[in-house]
Amino acid sequence: MAELNETIHQPVRLRIMAALVTLEPTDEVDFTYLRGLLEVTDGNLGAHLRKLEEAGYISVNKVFVERKPHTYVSATPEGRRVFQEHVKALESILKSK
Amino acid sequence: MNVSPTEAEEALAAIQAITQKTRQSIASGGTYITLIVTGLVWLIGFTCNQFAPKEIIGYIWGGLSIVGTLLGTILGFRLGRRVHSPSTSVIGKRIILFWVLLVIYGVITILIARPTDGKQATMLVVLFVMIGYLAMSLLFSFASVWWPLPITALALISYFLLPGTFYLGMGILCGGGMVALGLYIRYRW
Numbered sequence: 001m002a003e004l005n006e007t008i009h010q011p012v013r014l015r016i017m018a019a020l021v022t023l024e025p026t027d028e029v030d031f032t033y034l035r036g037l038l039e040v041t042d043g044n045l046g047a048h049l050r051k052l053e054e055a056g057y058i059s060v061n062k063v064f065v066e067r068k069p070h071t072y073v074s075a076t077p078e079g080r081r082v083f084q085e086h087v088k089a090l091e092s093i094l095k096s097k
Numbered sequence: 098m099n100v101s102p103t104e105a106e107e108a109l110a111a112i113q114a115i116t117q118k119t120r121q122s123i124a125s126g127g128t129y130i131t132l133i134v135t136g137l138v139w140l141i142g143f144t145c146n147q148f149a150p151k152e153i154i155g156y157i158w159g160g161l162s163i164v165g166t167l168l169g170t171i172l173g174f175r176l177g178r179r180v181h182s183p184s185t186s187v188i189g190k191r192i193i194l195f196w197v198l199l200v201i202y203g204v205i206t207i208l209i210a211r212p213t214d215g216k217q218a219t220m221l222v223v224l225f226v227m228i229g230y231l232a233m234s235l236l237f238s239f240a241s242v243w244w245p246l247p248i249t250a251l252a253l254i255s256y257f258l259l260p261g262t263f264y265l266g267m268g269i270l271c272g273g274g275m276v277a278l279g280l281y282i283r284y285r286w
Contacts, residue, residue: 004098004100006098009098009100009108011108011111014108014111014112015111015112015115018111018112018115018116018119019115019116019118019119021116022115022116022119022120023119023123037115037118037119037122038115087109087112090100090105090108090109091105091109093100093101093102093105094102094105094106094109096102
């Protein structure tokens with residue numbers, strides 16, 4: 001039986017995970033691009049990314065491109081697994097309605 | 098943790114919406130830049146073909162090709178930073194090889210077919226370029242696969258139905274059409 005995940009269920013974190021899981025497993029996405037995609041503020045996104053990183057569901061990679069700092073984010077294999085399980089749990093709630 | 102069926106439905110709808118938005122955003126990222134840059138090059142180049150003296154047309158196309166390639170490369174590189182992929186360099190090399198081979202095949206076809214005038218040669222080049230874009234779209238993004246087809250149709254309309262103003266038709270219909278499609282994908286898609 002698939003289980004709901006409290007960390008992922010928060011609306012912004014749910015959308016972050018949905019966006020990251022849509023990418024190829026080896027791809028990572030730029031912080032500013034993700035912010036625009038989700039239409040959230042820097043601070044809001046940063047706080048939710050920290051929670052997901054602490055849980056081990058995403059990995060954050062900070063690099064310098066042409067001397068400018070860039071932050072790239074990707075879903076970890078564990079994050080992908082937990083997200084898929086969360087989606088299955090949501091679907092099963094709907095089916096049992 | 099308790100979630101009601103209504104909350105579950107809303108959560109699934111939110112997931113579906115952001116998944117679709119992410120896919121469209123990634124798919125349209127390169128497409129609209131390609132369309133706008135290529136469209137502007139065609140709009141200016143073919144309009145000059147119609148009206149400018151023959152002696153300077155070669156220089157105009159040469160300049161436009163350089164500007165178009167530089168713009169496309171720089172903007173494509175900037176957009177490419179949004180999504181990092183370890184496979185990008187391998188795919189990039191294959192894309193370059195594909196276009197080089199397509200150009201070689203195009204030149205060979207033109208040498209064999211020996212077009213009788215500039216319009217036939219232009220049409221053959223346009224068809225090869227559209228085959229290239231169609232192949233790229235089919236390989237990398239089904240969401241943007243449709244655009245080379247109407248542009249090819251507009252080029253054929255210019256060639257068969259507007260022979261007297263073929264270059265102007267190519268500039269306005271195809272070049273302008275590409276710019277309009279690019280702007281539509283960027284702002285409305």
